[in-house]
Structures are given as C-alpha cells and as structure tokens.
Amino acid sequence: MVGSVLMNGYNRPFTQRGAEPPRHMHEQALQIGLRILLTLVLLLLASLARHTRLAGAASYRQSVHDRLVLALYYPWFDENTWTSGATPDLPAQPYASRDRTVMARHIQQAQQAGIDAFMVAWYGPKDGNPTETNLAALLDEAAARNFKIGILFETTSPFFAGPGDAAAALQHALTVHAGHPAFLRADGKPVILFWRPQLWSVDTWQSIRDQVDPSRSSLWIAEGVDTSYLRVFDGHYLYSNTWNPPTDLTYTNTKFARLVAQAEAALGAPKLWLATVMPGYDDTRTGRPNAFVQSREGGAYYERSWQAALASQPDWIVITSFNEWPEGTYIEPSQREGDRYLRLTATWSARFKQGTGVVQAASASPAQPVQPPPVDAPAPEPVDAPQPAPTEPxxxxxxxxxxxxxxxxxxxxxxxxxxxxxxxxxxxxxxxxxxxxxxxxxxxxxxxxxxxxxxxxxxxxxxxxxxxxxxxxxxxxxxxxxxxxxxxxxxxxxxxxx
Structure with missing residues (x-):
C-alpha cells in the first residue's frame, strides 16, 4: 500500500514508495551488512582453524620405530585427594582432574619434557565414570596442542565383573576413542597398555582379542613379569621395576628385553619392548602392609633408572608416572621437588630420541656420582652358582x-x-x-x-x-x-x- 509505513533496524519510518530514504540510512544499512558479513567470516575462520589443529594433530603418523616416550597418567584426583594425608608430597598446584585448564597445563608440561603421549588410566565407559569423561576431555585438549593420548586399560576396574565386561569396554575404546585424531597410533594402529592382564589366563585374552580385534589392527602392550602373554599381546612392559628388596635395574631391564626378544623369535612375530623409568617410590601412606620407600636421592635414582632402561635398547620408554601421587612416583611439579623431574625428563628423553645411549648422569651430585656402564659394554648379568642335581622336582x-x-x-x-x-x-x-x-x-x-x-x-x-x-x-x-x-x-x- 502506498504510504504504508515500514520499520528499519533503527525504528525510523520511511515510505515504501515515493521519496527515497535519507542517504545516512543507506550507510547505516550498509554498515550493518558489513558487520554481519565480517562476523560470518570470523566464525568461518575460527572453524577452519579448529579443524586445521585437529588435522595437524592427526597428520603426523608415529611409527613403531619412533623412539616414543610415554607417561602413565591418572585422571581421578579431586580436591579431597590433597587433604587426605595419603600422598607423600603435594602438587605445586593442587587440582581436580576434571578441570580442563589442568589438563592443558599437564599436556604443555609433558611436551616441554619430551613426552609424546599420556597413557590414561581407564576403567571403561560404564556409568560415565570420571575416567571415561576425563579421557574424552583429555583427547580434545590434546588435539588442540598436537599431543597424543592412549589408554592404560585397568583390567581390575571395579566396573568389570569379568572378561565379558572387559571385552565390551575394549570394543568401546576402539570404536569410539581410538577414532579421535589425538589418539596415539603407531603405524596407524591405536596403542593400548594393559595393567594386570594376569587377572585372566592367556587363553582368555586370546578369546577377548579374537572377539574385539580379530584383524590385529591395534597394538596391545601387556604388563607384568609373565612374558607368556606375548602369545596374544604385541609388546611388554613393567609397571614397576622398583622392588623391595631392590634389584639391579640394569639386570632387570636387560633380562626382560631378552625375554621379549626370545618370544619374538619363538612366535615369529615382532614384539615391542618398553623399558620403564621411575623417579623413586613411596607408598607408605596407603595403608598397605608391604609399603616401602625407594629414595629419589635428589634425582640420582631417576637418572640411574634411565641409564638402565637405555642399556636394554628399548623400542619405547614408559615413565611410571606423571602423576601417581599415592605411590610417590610422580614427575609433575610438586611442592617438595619443584620441576626437577620434568627437567631431568627433558634431558633424558632427548638423549633417548637422539640415540646417544647411556651417558653420564646430568645432575648427579659430587657426593653421589653416578657411574653408568659403557655404551658398548652394558653391565653383565649375574651368573647363577651351579645347583646340585636334585633327586626330586x-x-x-x-x-x-x-x-x-x-x-x-x-x-x-x-x-x-x-x-x-x-x-x-x-x-x-x-x-x-x-x-x-x-x-x-x-x-x-x-x-x-x-x-x-x-x-x-x-x-x-x-x-x-x-x-x-x-x-x-x-x-x-x-x-x-x-x-x-x-x-x-x-x-x-x-x-x-x-
């Protein structure tokens, strides 16, 4: 209708026909359009940047031949942990594992220390427990920072009533989490470390794997002192090699490296040896009857642990741990130790990746010098005394x-x-x-x-x-x-x- 009044964005009337609206109203409309266009462009660029970061995180393909440094990571701490009296030390910044800013800080600290991936302790997806929700969040935070996350499969999870539950959880891990661009892969295969696989027999694990991963398209790494599980698993590591009474670290590492090599030869299939390094141990506040302390010795024990690990010529390194606080194996910054162990980790992970082998410890004090074995002559294994021929088994x-x-x-x-x-x-x-x-x-x-x-x-x-x-x-x-x-x-x- 001629003369009908329309309203523009500024609630100023103008006629649909007849006189043209004032020039300044054209300019205002143009400015609004430009603002809308600019907002859309910025949103598009932000979306492209996010996808580029995710693609970048997935673009580099780790190989089993890369010298990877992995750190065991525990995602179940909250505000009450640090007032429980169950830890021998406290984080430099007490935290709740669910806090994404904490995840980001941990990832950045790990990257600066030369760590390639966190192996995150996981109880499975049931009931949306914190290990499931925090694993998903860690994957997103890692993708934004070109870092990797794998799974430390907790076979003793309180949510597993038996092998069937474990198989279902592994199926979820491979179909849901392993597809994330930040999930750790080697030669394209998702990497999963297992804690306490000895809970079930080798045959049970054979059945689980045939059901969950029949084409062997992922890498399963077993833990413990029983290398017979290599019949099913693709590699082996020790959660701990800090025992009580103590054993010679070089002997222990070279022994298990040899056992893995023997299994590889016997089975006719490649097997990975992951050597473990630890800064010390102190579980005396857990209430365990067999609790003990292995002193950190101001960093000297950690350096000997690295030397012994490198002497065994491992494929990868496992650090126990980034943040296992109740057992006192943490390397993240603490109120007592500061960032000493992140700095030592940076030094030794660089040596491992450069293939420089066993060298003089970086921070051994003059009062306690570390004398590593030569690179080309690792410490010999102890020779057992001959045993008398027994007449009974x-x-x-x-x-x-x-x-x-x-x-x-x-x-x-x-x-x-x-x-x-x-x-x-x-x-x-x-x-x-x-x-x-x-x-x-x-x-x-x-x-x-x-x-x-x-x-x-x-x-x-x-x-x-x-x-x-x-x-x-x-x-x-x-x-x-x-x-x-x-x-x-x-x-x-x-x-x-x-």
Missing amino acids: TAYVDVLLLNLRAGPSTRHAIVGQLPQGAALTITGQDPRWPDWRQVRYNGQTGWVYAPLTTQAGPLARVPEVEAPALPPVLPVRLAQELPTWLLQTAGLLESPER
Missing part, C-alpha cells in the same frame, strides 16, 4: 624375594616370602595355571610364579593337582569401606605381583 628362586601364595594367582593371599637361591620342592601343578607351581619349603606349602624360578630334577614326575579357587571379589562399595591391609591379607584385593 625342584625350583630355585631367581629373584631376591619371591612371594609364596595360597593359590596360583596374585589375587591369592601371600602366606610367606622365599629368599633368592632357596630350593623349593615342587609338589604339584594345575594345567589351568601353567605358569604356577605348588611347592613346599621348610614345611610350608604354597604356590609360586614359575618364571621367577629355575626348575630342575625329574620334572615329569610332578603330579597334577587341583588348585584352590580364586578368592571372591568384594562389591565395590564394601571394598571401599574396608582398610587395604585387611583386604590384601584376606586375599580379597590384589597385592604386588611378585
């Missing part, structure tokens, strides 16, 4: 201290400890537990982990016996209400594997 203890257990698993209670060199009479074996032997020593009967012994005598005469059943697992809520020492003594909670 016998196992000789190879390690400084071996646990005698009530049954053939680390879930069974420890009933005694056996010294190095002890001669144990083998009294039985259960075919369902091929790596364990029933033994008798000084009138006491129990079970020992056979790979930590040397067996001799007429082994064909060892009878088959039926091993005790696995101890029951307590409901999670009840287990949380009981002291750790009581659960371990009763065999209802795992105690250290040796």
Whole structure:
C-alpha cells in the first residue's frame, strides 16, 4: 500500500514508495551488512582453524620405530585427594582432574619434557565414570596442542565383573576413542597398555582379542613379569621395576628385553619392548602392609633408572608416572621437588630420541656420582652358582624375594616370602595355571610364579593337582569401606605381583 509505513533496524519510518530514504540510512544499512558479513567470516575462520589443529594433530603418523616416550597418567584426583594425608608430597598446584585448564597445563608440561603421549588410566565407559569423561576431555585438549593420548586399560576396574565386561569396554575404546585424531597410533594402529592382564589366563585374552580385534589392527602392550602373554599381546612392559628388596635395574631391564626378544623369535612375530623409568617410590601412606620407600636421592635414582632402561635398547620408554601421587612416583611439579623431574625428563628423553645411549648422569651430585656402564659394554648379568642335581622336582628362586601364595594367582593371599637361591620342592601343578607351581619349603606349602624360578630334577614326575579357587571379589562399595591391609591379607584385593 502506498504510504504504508515500514520499520528499519533503527525504528525510523520511511515510505515504501515515493521519496527515497535519507542517504545516512543507506550507510547505516550498509554498515550493518558489513558487520554481519565480517562476523560470518570470523566464525568461518575460527572453524577452519579448529579443524586445521585437529588435522595437524592427526597428520603426523608415529611409527613403531619412533623412539616414543610415554607417561602413565591418572585422571581421578579431586580436591579431597590433597587433604587426605595419603600422598607423600603435594602438587605445586593442587587440582581436580576434571578441570580442563589442568589438563592443558599437564599436556604443555609433558611436551616441554619430551613426552609424546599420556597413557590414561581407564576403567571403561560404564556409568560415565570420571575416567571415561576425563579421557574424552583429555583427547580434545590434546588435539588442540598436537599431543597424543592412549589408554592404560585397568583390567581390575571395579566396573568389570569379568572378561565379558572387559571385552565390551575394549570394543568401546576402539570404536569410539581410538577414532579421535589425538589418539596415539603407531603405524596407524591405536596403542593400548594393559595393567594386570594376569587377572585372566592367556587363553582368555586370546578369546577377548579374537572377539574385539580379530584383524590385529591395534597394538596391545601387556604388563607384568609373565612374558607368556606375548602369545596374544604385541609388546611388554613393567609397571614397576622398583622392588623391595631392590634389584639391579640394569639386570632387570636387560633380562626382560631378552625375554621379549626370545618370544619374538619363538612366535615369529615382532614384539615391542618398553623399558620403564621411575623417579623413586613411596607408598607408605596407603595403608598397605608391604609399603616401602625407594629414595629419589635428589634425582640420582631417576637418572640411574634411565641409564638402565637405555642399556636394554628399548623400542619405547614408559615413565611410571606423571602423576601417581599415592605411590610417590610422580614427575609433575610438586611442592617438595619443584620441576626437577620434568627437567631431568627433558634431558633424558632427548638423549633417548637422539640415540646417544647411556651417558653420564646430568645432575648427579659430587657426593653421589653416578657411574653408568659403557655404551658398548652394558653391565653383565649375574651368573647363577651351579645347583646340585636334585633327586626330586625342584625350583630355585631367581629373584631376591619371591612371594609364596595360597593359590596360583596374585589375587591369592601371600602366606610367606622365599629368599633368592632357596630350593623349593615342587609338589604339584594345575594345567589351568601353567605358569604356577605348588611347592613346599621348610614345611610350608604354597604356590609360586614359575618364571621367577629355575626348575630342575625329574620334572615329569610332578603330579597334577587341583588348585584352590580364586578368592571372591568384594562389591565395590564394601571394598571401599574396608582398610587395604585387611583386604590384601584376606586375599580379597590384589597385592604386588611378585
């Protein structure tokens, strides 16, 4: 209609026909249009920048031949952790693991220290537990910073009632998380480290993997002292090589490197050896009955740990840990240590990646000099004294201290400890537990982990016996209400594997 009034964005009337609107109104409309256009362009650029960062994070393909440095990372701390009295030290900045600014800070600290990826402890996706939500957030934060995240699969997760739950969780990990551009891959294969796979037999893991990863399109790395799991897994590492009583770090690393090489030759398939480095150990505030302290020695122990790891010529390095506070193995900045261990990590990770081998420690004090073995002549392994030819099946203890257990698993209670060199009479074996032997020593009967012994005598005469059943697992809520020492003594909670 002629003369009808329309309203522009400034609520100023002008006629639809007849006189043209004033010139300044054209200019205002033009300015509004330019602002809208500029906003759209900025939004487009921001979106492109984000996708470019994600693409950049995925563009570099790690290889199994790259010298990767991985750090175990624990995502379950909150404000109450630091007032519980359960840690031997405190972070320089106490935090809650769910805080994304903390995740970003940790990632930046790790990058500055030469760490390539965090292996994040994960309980599976059930109930949206914090390890699931924090893993997803860490992947996003890592993608924005060209960092990598892998999974440390917690086989003892309170959300796993059995192998079926673990298989479902692994399926979720490979179909959901492993597709993220920040997920750690080597030769295109997602990398997963496993904690305590010995909870189930090698055959059980074979079944799980055939179900979850039949084409072997991911890399599974097993933990522990039993290298027979390499029949199913693609590599091996030790969560801890800081034991009580202590063992020679160079001997321990070269021994397991040799066992992995032997498995590779026997199985006709490549296997990865991941050597572990630790700054020390202190779990004396956890309530464990076997808690102990390995002094950090002002950084000297950490440097010896690196030297011993490099002497074993590993494929990759595993740091235990970035932030395992209750066990005192953290390297993140602390109130007592400052950033000493990040700086040492930067030095040694650079040496590992440059292939410079074992060299003089960077910060050993004059009062405690570190004398590493030569690069081309690593420390020789101890030679066992010849044992007399036994007339009955016998196992000789190879390690400084071996646990005698009530049954053939680390879930069974420890009933005694056996010294190095002890001669144990083998009294039985259960075919369902091929790596364990029933033994008798000084009138006491129990079970020992056979790979930590040397067996001799007429082994064909060892009878088959039926091993005790696995101890029951307590409901999670009840287990949380009981002291750790009581659960371990009763065999209802795992105690250290040796």
